[in-house]
Amino acid sequence: MAIVDIILLICFIPAIVSGISKGFVKQVVEIAAILLGAWVAFRYSSLASIWLSQHIEADKMLLHVLCFIVILILTAGLLTLGGHFLTKILKVVSLGWVNVALGVVFGIIKAAIILGLVTAAFDAINDTIHLIDAPSLDNAVVYNKLKDLGCDIFPRLRTLITGIDE
Incomplete structure (x- = not known):
């Protein structure tokens, strides 16, 4: 396992902790509050x-x-209030553990998407500046998986960063 892989795996730790502490409902509500709040506004x-x-x-x-x-603030506030209410209901009906477990999964997925974007951007930059040698990155398993994910989700990223269309 390459050092780059270890660094990337360490980046998943805050996502796991966030999933445990916030739970699925709060994490989804936070994203929905921003997106829906902006749309309504x-x-x-x-x-x-x-x-x-x-x-x-x-x-x-x-x-x-x-x-x-x-x-924006009112919409986000109402959604957050609804999320807190739903979290309390899940705890009352003894489904708090489901909320936490799904929160961890959602946190990992969210971190993978963000790290995929970062690694795809880094790869595009590294092709021109050569910060890390190519053989080191070719041997990095996690780095390449995240880079592929980032390139699949953000296919035009390399063109935006480098200005070179492949």
Whole structure:
């Protein structure tokens, strides 16, 4: 096992700890709160700013930004509150262990996607700068699996980083 593999495997430890401490529901709710909150804010901030401009005299751009932030925070807050409620229900019906186990799995998957992106980006950069020699990276099992995952999920990453289309 290469040193690069050991370093990458160590990067999974915080994901496992996060999965244990937060659980599946909280982790999914955090991601959903950001994505859904942003979507709702993009969708309704202009309507809210138009309505608010009828009641408050202020710069339209300021009202739009203010409405965006308020809608994002309210949406994320409501989803987080729902996640806490669902977590409590799972604990009451003695399914807290399922939440923790799925949290660990989800944490590992989330870390693998992030590390896949990082390794794919590093590989593209390493081809031009040569930070680590190619034979070392070719022997790294975890590195190559994560790089393949990153390239599958983000196929245009190499082109974005290097500007070279393969």
